[in-house]
Structures are given as structure tokens and as C-alpha cells.
Amino acid sequence: MYVKICGLSEPEHVTAAVEAGADAIGFVLTESPRRIDPERAAALGRLVPGHVLTVGVFRGEDPATVRAAALTAGVRAVQLHGRHPHADFTALKDLGRTLVRAVDSSADLRCGAFDEDLLIVDAPRPGSGLPWDWAAVRGRPTGRWMLAGGLSPANVAEAVAAAAPWGVDVSSGVEVAPGVKDSALIRSFVAEARRAA
Numbered sequence: 001m002y003v004k005i006c007g008l009s010e011p012e013h014v015t016a017a018v019e020a021g022a023d024a025i026g027f028v029l030t031e032s033p034r035r036i037d038p039e040r041a042a043a044l045g046r047l048v049p050g051h052v053l054t055v056g057v058f059r060g061e062d063p064a065t066v067r068a069a070a071l072t073a074g075v076r077a078v079q080l081h082g083r084h085p086h087a088d089f090t091a092l093k094d095l096g097r098t099l100v101r102a103v104d105s106s107a108d109l110r111c112g113a114f115d116e117d118l119l120i121v122d123a124p125r126p127g128s129g130l131p132w133d134w135a136a137v138r139g140r141p142t143g144r145w146m147l148a149g150g151l152s153p154a155n156v157a158e159a160v161a162a163a164a165p166w167g168v169d170v171s172s173g174v175e176v177a178p179g180v181k182d183s184a185l186i187r188s189f190v191a192e193a194r195r196a197a
């Protein structure tokens with residue numbers, strides 16, 4: 001089970017996620033209580049070994065803005081939320097970064113349909129922490145896809161059993177307040193996700 005921890009902003013939580021065995025960590029570079037600037041993401045990214053994917057998270061920005069922020073942040077992947085057109089992914093292909101398309105369950109759920117490398121199927125409001133009907137997508141997404149939206153250490157096993165994803169992505173469920181991560185919750189989430197696989 002591939003595990004991504006999203007919305008990190010403090011060195012101790014980056015280190016906790018890496019030491020717990022997360023496969024990917026996300027820095028939110030768009031409007032959000034978890035937003036950090038690309039320079040801070042670059043500093044945090046220097047704490048991350050090469051086998052862990054660092055992901056810059058965007059929503060609605062044009063490709064030129066995404067490109068500039070991703071290069072400053074030094075992230076190895078770019079995650080575009082919402083209804084970005086196929087052309088936005090095409091425009092970012094030559095960045096040489098892993099491209100991640102994050103959508104709700106009403107979108108095209110074929111990973112690769114927009115030339116992306118990874119797909120995230122999320123709640124309608126990303127980062128809201130609200131669980132949704134995970135079982136409703138079972139069997140619909142294809143390829144390498146992660147389930148997100150309202151996951152936590154307490155429910156990730158149930159979510160994985162319901163939707164049978166390739167991976168999982170969490171943010172609010174490893175926080176003690178909006179935007180405030182907790183190292184123990186991060187460790188617990190990674191352990192529970194791996195146990196669920």
C-alpha cells in the first residue's frame with residue numbers, strides 16, 4: 001500500500017513521516033490553511049531522502065505559475081486538484097516531474113487519461129477531512145490511484161476494504177487542529193495503512 005502524507009509544514013513532521021515509512025509527502029502550495037511558500041517547501045524537502053516523493057500541491061493555478069513554484073520548491077512531483085484541462089498536464093510534461101491528477105469521484109477515473117502518472121480520488125472539498133462514500137468508487141478507477149478524503153488512523157482499514165485503492169493519502173486525519181500535524185498520528189496512520197494492505 002502506497003502511503004502519502006499531505007500538508008506538512010514543520011521539520012519534525014516531515015521527519016516523522018519519513019521515519020514512519022511514508023512513500024510520499026505533500027507540501028500545499030495553493031490557497032489553504034496548510035499553505036507554505038515554495039522556499040519553505042525547498043528547505044523541508046532537503047530533509048527528505050531520495051526514495052520519498054516530495055509533492056507540490058496546486059489547485060487552479062496556470063501551468064506557468066505551477067512550473068515556477070515547483071522549480072523553486074524543488075519538488076519531485078506536481079499534484080493538480082480540480083478540473084485542470086488535459087492541456088495543463090501536457091504543458092507540464094517537460095518539467096520531468098511525476099504528475100498527479102487529484103479529482104472527485106465524478107471525474108474521469110482512468111489514471112493516465114490526462115497523461116498523469118498517479119491519480120488521487122478525493123472528497124469534493126480537498127483537505128476538508130470529511131469522509132465520503134469510498135465504496136462507491138470501488139472498481140471504477142484504473143491504474144495507480146490513491147484514495148483520499150476523511151481518512152484517519154481509525155478508519156483507513158475500513159476505507160481500504162471499501163474501495164480497494166493502490167494507495168492512500170491523508171492530511172486532516174493526522175492533525176490535532178486545522179493545519180497542525182501530529183507525529184504520533186502520522187506514525188499511526190502509516191502503520192494502520194500498511195496493516196490494511
Ligand SMILES: O=C(O)c1ccccc1NCC(=O)[C@H](O)[C@H](O)COP(=O)(O)O
Pocket residue numbers: 006007026028030031032033034057058059081122123125126127128129130148149150151169170171172173
Ligand atoms: O489540504 C488542503 O487544504 C488542500 C487545499 C487545496 C487543495 C488540496 C488540498 N489538500 C490536498 C490533499 O492531498 C489532501 O491530503 C487530501 O485532499 C485529503 O485531505 P483530508 O480529507 O484532509 O485528509
